[in-house]
Structures are given as C-alpha cells and as structure tokens.
Amino acid sequence: MTADVVSLSRKTPEPSLEPMLALTASGMNHVNQVILDRMQSEVPLIPALAGHLISGGGKRLRPMLTLAGADLVGYQGTRQHRLAAAVEFIHTATLLHDDVVDGSDLRRGKAAANIIFGNPATVLVGDFLFSRSFELMVEDGSLKVLKILSGASAIIAEGEVDQLTAQRRIDTSEERYLHIIRAKTAALFAAASRIAAVVAECDDERERALDEYGRNLGVAFQLVDDALDYDAEASTMGKDRGDDFREGKMTLPVILAYARGDAEERSFWQAAIGGHRVSDADLDHAIALIDRRNAVADTRARARHFAQRAIDALSIFPHNRAREAMEQAALFAVLRGY
C-alpha cells in the first residue's frame, strides 16, 4: 500500500485538473445539454440572465465531482447527468444570490449579473434555478438524493447567513471561519460527490467516503479562494482583487495576520475590517501585513491538509482512472492561482 499512497510530499509533476476534465468530458456534454435545456423558460429574461452566468466560463467542478464519483464506483447508468445538472443549478442560484448579497461588480471576469440585469431579476432567476434543480431531482426520483441535496441547500443558506453575521467582526475565530466555509462551500461539494454513491447503490462506507472526499476538497477549495484575494503573486481569478477586504469578510488570511500581528497591525485590522480603511493603499498595506505574517502561505498550508484528507478518503476505492483524476483535482485545488 505505502508505495501507492498519493501524498503532497511526493514529487508529482504539476498536479492538474486535466485528468478530471478528460475523465468527465463526455459526461459533461450530457450535463451541459441538460443545463441548457432546463434553464429555458417562456419568460425570455430567465435564460438571458441565467445564460450570462452559466455560459460565463465556470469550471463546473461540482457536477464533475458527481460524474467522477459515479465513474469511481463503476456506475453504468445515466442518472448522474441530470443530478449533476441539478447540483450546478443550486450552485448557480447561490452565486446569483451571493452577487446581490455582496454587491459584486465582477464574476468570472465579466460584469456580474446584478450589474447588468439588476438585483430584482438576479434574485428571482436564482429562485427559478433553485426550483428547477429540485424539479430535476424529482424527475430522477430518489428520495435519498433529494434528502441529501435539500439538506445541503439549507446548510449552504445557514452558512451564508452565518458569514454575514461574522462580517466586520474582527473577533471571528479560525474555528468559526471553518464552520462557515464547511457550510457555505463544502456542503455542496460533499453532496455532489455523495450522490454518485447513492445512484450506484453503494454501501454506507463508500457513500461516506465520497462525502468526506467532497467535503475536504470543498474546504481546501474555499481556503485557496480566500488566500487568492490577498495573494499579490497569484494570477487573477476574474473577480475583483480585494473584494473580501473591502467587504470586511473575516477569512483565514486576515484571521492569521490579526492573531500574529503586533499592536499596530491589530489596530490596522480592526479599522480595516470595521470598514474604515478600504482604499487601494489600505489594501496594499493589508497585503503587505498578510505577507509579513506568512498568512497566505499558511492558509495554503491549511488547504493542503484538507486536500490530503480528501485524497485519503479515497483510499478504500481501487486505483483507477477516476481515483487518479480525483486525487489530482485535490492537489490542483491547493495550487490554484500559481
């Protein structure tokens, strides 16, 4: 076994999302077809607005997890296509609502839907996609899948509200932060992976393993996302650098820099997170402080921990192309932006 263990300390030549993309390419064609078909409506504004985001070049990582998971456990049917589309609709709905909640200007490098179409339409099309997602699940007909995804949806909303409550609160702990990202991000990653085991009628152990893979991957993914908002060296992500800073979001880079900072640094963070230091110069200063305290690097180190746990969760499955792709995806998640 030992020789087979994939570890981050192993010299893997540039981990990449390529194996995952190759594994799921054919399945994602089906998923994309379902997405395009089911975002249609007799009300033209709905496909116009939904299409703006959906065709806006997202990675569609979550539906890929459902497809890869189905492949991993040797599922031979086609139910994963519709369910993966349902997962992506939930994700799209939350993105639309997030953009309204955060007042975002950019999403995936383009003007956010709320900027082009306004908040009202963006909220309502989010609701439409969310309803559509449940319609897709009902068509699939598994109450167990419905339970997993409706539960995940409620937890996502709780996590988002919790994040709102923590906003501009400098006293937010790493523990609280992890609790929030487990809910707002990792719950859907977990559900997307888990439902693959459900359609394949796997035993509980495999179902739990896929859940754990997705959950840990989701935490790693969000940690890196939050690191990138303060990473001067990272390539742009298509969102405004410094959004988290200006909104006073307590993400791990800030939590670490604040905890490790001296009195002067702490005083800066209190003012900044409180909303009194939001200029470009303040952002530059924040990035410098975060760099001084090694907070981006250590946020990535935390992400590595969760990615490794995701990889280890797969250890009960046989080595195959799907497992390799899922392991690589976890490694890639940590290195994003480099």
Added chain:
Amino acid sequence: MTADVVSLSRKTPEPSLEPMLALTASGMNHVNQVILDRMQSEVPLIPALAGHLISGGGKRLRPMLTLAGADLVGYQGTRQHRLAAAVEFIHTATLLHDDVVDGSDLRRGKAAANIIFGNPATVLVGDFLFSRSFELMVEDGSLKVLKILSGASAIIAEGEVDQLTAQRRIDTSEERYLHIIRAKTAALFAAASRIAAVVAECDDERERALDEYGRNLGVAFQLVDDALDYDAEASTMGKDRGDDFREGKMTLPVILAYARGDAEERSFWQAAIGGHRVSDADLDHAIALIDRRNAVADTRARARHFAQRAIDALSIFPHNRAREAMEQAALFAVLRGY
C-alpha cells in the same frame, strides 16, 4: 342540486373567513408548531428574521387550504400538517424575496424584513426557508407532492420575473396580467389545495378539482389585492397604499382605466407608469381616474368570476363543513377590504 348551488347572487349574510378558521383551528396549531420548530437554526439571525415575518400576523391562508382540502376529502392522517408548513415556508420565502425585489417599506403593517435586517440577510433567509420547505417535503416522502410543489415554485419564480419584465410597460394586456398572476400567486394556491388530494390518494378528478379550486381562488385573491391598492374606500391592508402605482406595476385597475381612458387620461397613465408621476397628488389623481372608469369595481367583478369558478370546482364533493368553509373563503376573498 340547483337549490344547493352557492352563488354570489344568493343573499349570503356577510361571507366570512370564520368557517375556514374554525375548521382548521386545531390543525393550524400543529402546522404552526412545525413552522416554529423548523425555522430554528444554530445561526440566530435566521429565526430572528424569519420570526419577524412569520409571527407578523399573516392569515396563513395557503396552509389552511391544505388542511381544509384534507378535511373535504375525508383524509384521516396527519401528513397535511408538515406539508402545509412546507407550503407556508415557500410563501414566506417568496414574500422575503419580493420585499427585496420591490424595495418594500411595509409588510403586514410592520417594517418589512429588508428594512430591519437589510437585503442580504433577507435574501439568504428566504433561501433557507425555501430549502427547509423541501426538507419537510422529503420527510413526508411523496414524490408526487414534491413534483407538484417544485413545479409550482419554478412557476412562481417565472411569474415574478415576468411581472418584472412587464413593470413600467403601459402596453401590458389583461391577458398578460392574468398569465402573470396565475403564475406568481395562483400556482401556490393550486398546489396547496391539490396536495391534500394527493395525501388522501384521491382519484385524478378530485385532485384536479382541488387544483382548480385553489387556482381560481388564487386569481380572485390577487385581483382583489391589486384592486385594494387603488381603493380609496377600503380599509388598509398593512402595506403602503399606492406601492403598485409608484413601482409602475401594470395591475388590472390600471389596465382597465388606461384602456377606457380618453387621450388626456392615457397620457397621464403613460407618464405615471413610466415613473414620471409618482407624487401623492399623482396617486390621488390616479385613484380618481380609476374611480371614474369604474376600474376597481370591475376588477372586483373579475375576482367574483374567478371566485365563482373556485366554488363550482367543488361541486363534485359532498356538502360538508369543509366545503362550506372553502366556499365561504372564496366569497370572502372577493369582499376583502370592505
């Protein structure tokens, strides 16, 4: 049969919601308990915000329809309680999102949730309640109920987006308006009634009859709601008189007054719906024009038509206390505000 037909032309002494309230009083205690239990969350802002609206004195007409329908068809179980709570959660979620979409100041005579808690929390708590509603349906376990309510939710969202598209468009027809209110309001009334037949495992004819009852009642209800916004004589409804006017919503009173108006009146309506005449004096003028063209009275007359259709849809059911209460509720819907 003829002697038994309930008709609006019959001299019914003051139709009232009382029989419906009495019929469902005990069941609504159970429903309210489910609502209170399931709006809880470890994130305190969620029950605080949800509770502001939920305890704000709504009539809870939609869950009552589920209970009354179950009674009408002689259902003996308890599944209607959880499902009625799910219906009310969908309704509450749409109210929260509507208040954000419309920028409302008042709801049920109190400050709207978005005014007290802000738009972000209001959007997200709506999402939470919507997810919770699906969790309740999943616990019930009927895919048929899930199909009806997820379908209704998608149609509601479509109707809301459609209404947004029609806003400030003076050329909106009565046909288009009816299409919008069938979606945004009547779809949930129809689903709330229909699922009573599903839990009772009624035949298709009864299921369709309950659907039709709810659908027509919902149209009547919305017509009267829209009439009240321009009815100088009506008692207040706890929302700001003239909201529809200021938002440039094309409701039936305006559609009729515009269609029947002379050149000068039409020119006023074009400016007003276009957003260029929104003062209190303009609202007074609008109410005077609507009165001159009999548009509130005729909107109520349209509502009477749909209420009568709702009542006639019940004709296949035996006369009992539930049918009487449902008929009275339809009559009451038309006379609301007098």
